[in-house]
Amino acid sequence: MAIVNLQDVTYKYPLTEEPAIRNIHLQVEEGEFVAIVGPNGAGKSTLCYTLSGFIPHFFKGELNGTVEIAGVETQKSSLDEWVLNVGLAFQNPFNQISGSKFTVYEEIAFGLENIGVPRGEMKARVEAAMAMTAISDLADRSPYSLSGGQQQRVALTSILVMEPKVLVLDEPTSQMDPIGTREVFQVIKEMSARGMTVILVEHKIEWIAEFADRVIALHNGEILLEGTPGEVLTSPLLPERGFGISRYTSVARTASGQGLWPGDRRLPITLQEAVDGFARDRK
Amino acid sequence: MKDKLTFYIERESSLHRVNPLTKLVMVFAFIILAFFGPGFWLPSLLVVLGIIPLSFLGRVQREYFRTAGRLLLPVVGFLFLMQSVFHPDVGDSRVLLQVWVLNVTVEGVRFAYLTASRIFVMVSAFILFLLTTHPSELMSDLTRRGLSGTFAYVITATLQIIPQMQAKASTIIDAQRSRGLDTDGSFRKRVGALLPLTGPLVFGSLVEVEERAIAIEARAFTSKLEKTSLREIPDTKLDKAARWFFLLLIVLAFGSKLWPS
Amino acid sequence: MKLTESIKKDFNTMTWVLIPVAIAINVVIGQIVAILKLPVYLDSIGTVLVAAVAGPWAGALTGTLSNIIWGLAIDPNAFPWFPVALFIGFVAGWCAIGGLFKTWWKVVIAGFLIALTAAIVSTPIAVYLYGGITASGSSFITAYLLETGKGVVQAVFSTNFLVEPVDKIATALLAYAIIKGLSKRYLARFPRAENVS
Structure with a gap:
């Protein structure tokens, strides 16, 4: 059974008109590593606060739908109990x-x-x-x-x-230099390897491609795409909707337009994939 | 402005090992004896026979004299001078010398000396306590005895935040000075300088409050479970006996005040 | 409202995290004012701020701890004055509940009430602990009044009453200016946000 279970979740902060997230359905299996991507204002942090119980307990506002983690529903729990699980x-x-x-x-x-x-x-x-x-x-x-x-x-x-049973990370490396980022990701990788359920918001796409089992693309408070890193992170929808994408994906897409990358091959995300992909054609 | 906001000196001594609460009760016993106990010379005796020998026991005598000198001599000296000179003239007391229109009386000097020596006991007993007690240890001990953990959080967090903000303030003051701020300029200019110096500091630190509240809640700050403490704080039978002894002294000091003489 | 409920209402995690920051604001602004050699203290802006957004009990606690920490960390001479700081926070909190932190001219009234409180509470401390003459510069006024034949309590209170209002009205106005500079969304997290909006 899924350890994280969100059913039709919509949330509005106090003193605001528009919901910050809406109609979110999300199931995460125990031990899974899920990454969330999205442009600014997509509702990524709101989703993190919802998962970690700060919505509704700290931020108040209006929460609809059900948020359930490890069989407990957030509305029926209190923050001090909730944080022991998440x-x-x-x-x-x-x-x-x-x-x-x-x-x-x-x-x-x-x-x-x-x-x-x-x-x-x-x-x-x-x-x-x-x-x-x-x-x-x-x-x-x-x-x-x-x-x-x-x-x-x-x-x-x-x-x-x-x-905790579930670890929620909201852009933990956004203020880090490359060395700091590597250090932090080593810790996250270790946690995941030990079987902890990880939900990570991150804009460093290459790192996601390396670690995540599944990627969710959030846009305007709604889930736009969901799937493996390879499917989601190379989707042509992302750049159209203002998502940051990997520079290797974007280079390969341009190359593909000029016939330099076969149309039936998945676009690369990391440097290694790009190198391998381009090198294959030279042989 | 210093980077560390405690007087605490880490050192091996028998006074350091005394339970923090015992030391705190001792400090209050000193203060109450000084203010309410009998005898003109009692506060002076408390300093000479109590606090100073204890500073040697705690191996912090040099720091004790330096801190007491820095913090107390100006205050006590000022008090002594002002009160000797300005003590209301009751009329029948002996005049020692005359300064301008003011009479310095024996009565005045005695009163000034007593006040100054009491203040000296009060402040220097605390100095001794602070030099030999780590704030975390005091807070852990008090929390174990039932002080609320949130309260202890406030004390130790404040001790950490003040030096942070002082450091930021220095940076801002230096930056403003290099842009022509003159802390010796005209009154209007100095008033005008207050907002650019304090504004960024205040708003910057207030904005952090929300995220820090979330961060400590995420670590079960408001948990209703009974808290434990990482630090193990010694509390021997001797400590308990000493606390009773100091409490007795406190009662006796108050008693001496009430006793019809 | 019952007493314990009234006290509990002041404290949520935001209050607990705000208090250390407010104390630091007291200390640091107090020191900056001293560097600028302004004829005021302004060392209770943080206390008044907490009192306004969280309530009188939180304000009283902030004032008290401010003095204790000042004593613990900077100058032990500050300890005996903690009741003054306590009442500054307490009275400021009730002023806010009474709606005195909603427009600037009402804040001036609040500042005056806070000053009056400070003058009253510090008088017995100055008289009994220091014999009337404390270590502050305003003691020269007290000494002058004593020489004119005024009683010690009257002399000390008159001095305090001359010195306090300017400082406390400026304090209250600055605390109000800070509150006005904070977003509604942020203020709403505090227990008594309705006092300042």
């Missing part, structure tokens, strides 16, 4: 630091303190989580003294240590 991390790593802890180690323990995990188990879980995200060497540093990529890994670790 972890959320977002763009700005600085704002995700609790601000009340003096070291990274304490920072990661913050969530476990809040849910009353006994001290011995707490330490074991914090250390295991830090080892997994390769930040053990930062344990005694102040969370404020870290680079953006390090801070984001601390933020992710702080969520992972709580062992």
Whole structure:
């Protein structure tokens, strides 16, 4: 059975006229890695907040349809219970630091303190989580003294240590340089490999192509396309509707117009696919 | 403006190892004894025989004298001078010397000395406490004893945010100075400088509030489950005994005030 | 409304996260004002801000903690004055509930009420702890009044009453200006947003 189940979900923020997302149907299987793409204002963050319970519990407003995760319905639950099932991390790593802890180690323990995990188990879980995200060497540093990529890994670790069933990530690398992005994606990949359900909003298309099982294209608050990365990310609909697409896809599409890329071959998304594709024709 | 917002000095000492609550009760015992206890010399004795020896026990004597000197000498000195000079003249007290139209009386000097020594006890007892107690440790200990976790969050978060904002403020002040801001300019110019200096700082920090609220909620900040603490804080039988002893001193101090003499 | 309900109403997670920021605003603006050598303190703008959007109890807590933190981290001389800060927040919160944070001229009234409160609450502290003469510059006025034969309580209160209104009216107006600069959507997350809209 699907761990995430959204049925006909429509949501309107307070003081607004238009719904930010509408008629969303979404099922995610346990262990699946789903990526969400879309132009600005498509409702990506709204969808993330809906999945993570902040809609409706924090933002109020008007939520219709059913949002169900791990068999619990959001309207019938409270935020403090909901967050135990669904972890959320977002763009700005600085704002995700609790601000009340003096070291990274304490920072990661913050969530476990809040849910009353006994001290011995707490330490074991914090250390295991830090080892997994390769930040053990930062344990005694102040969370404020870290680079953006390090801070984001601390933020992710702080969520992972709580062992949520579903991890929701809203553009976690949008403020990262290439090195920070790589570090963060290594953590996400590791989580996914361990069987965690991951829902990721991301505009770095090449990374999605590499990791995601399924891609959902969101446009004007509605699902426009849904399918494998290969199907969705190379669809000609995306550039028409203002989505950012991979530069390799766009080059190959131009090449295809001039007969340099066979029309029956799927367009490439990553550099490697493009190289392989073009190289094949030269032989 | 410093980058760290605590007085705490990390060091191995028996005073550092004392339970934070015990130290806090001790501080209050000192203050209440100084203000309500009997005797003109009691506050001075508390400093000489209590607080200063304890600063050696905590191996923070140098920091203690430096901090107390920096924070207290100007205040206490000013108080002492002003009150010696301006203490209301009751008429029958002995005049020590005359300054302009003012009489410095024995009564005035005694009053000034007592006030100054009391303030000295109050502030320097806190300095000693802060030098030897990490704020996180104090908060963890108080939380374990029933202080709400959200309350502890506010204290430790504030200690972290202030230096951040001070750093940002310095950056903004430097930037504005290089654009010609003159902190010694005319009154109107200085008033005019207030908004460009504080505006970006205030709005920038307020905007962060929403995301931070979401981030800590995502980590079960409002969970109704009973909280635990990462830090293990020592609380020995000796600590408990010491707390009772200081409480007794507090009661005696108040008692001495009520006792008809 | 019952007392506990009234207190609970002030506090949601937004309030808890706002309070440290508000305290930092108190401290940092207080320091900038000192650098600019302006004849005011303006060190309770954050307190008044919290009181307006979250309520009197949150305001009182912000004021109290502001003083405690100032004492813990910057200057322990600040500790004994915490009741003044507490009442500034508390009274500002009730002013907001009473609708005094909706137009600028009403905010001036709120500032005056806050000043009056501060003058009243700081008098016994100055008299009993410091014998009337504190470590601030306005003590020269108190000393002058004492010399003219005024009683110590009267001298201290008169001094406070001369000094406070300018500072607290400016404080209230600046807090109001900040609120006006924030979006409705943002303000709506606070427990008593209706007080300022």
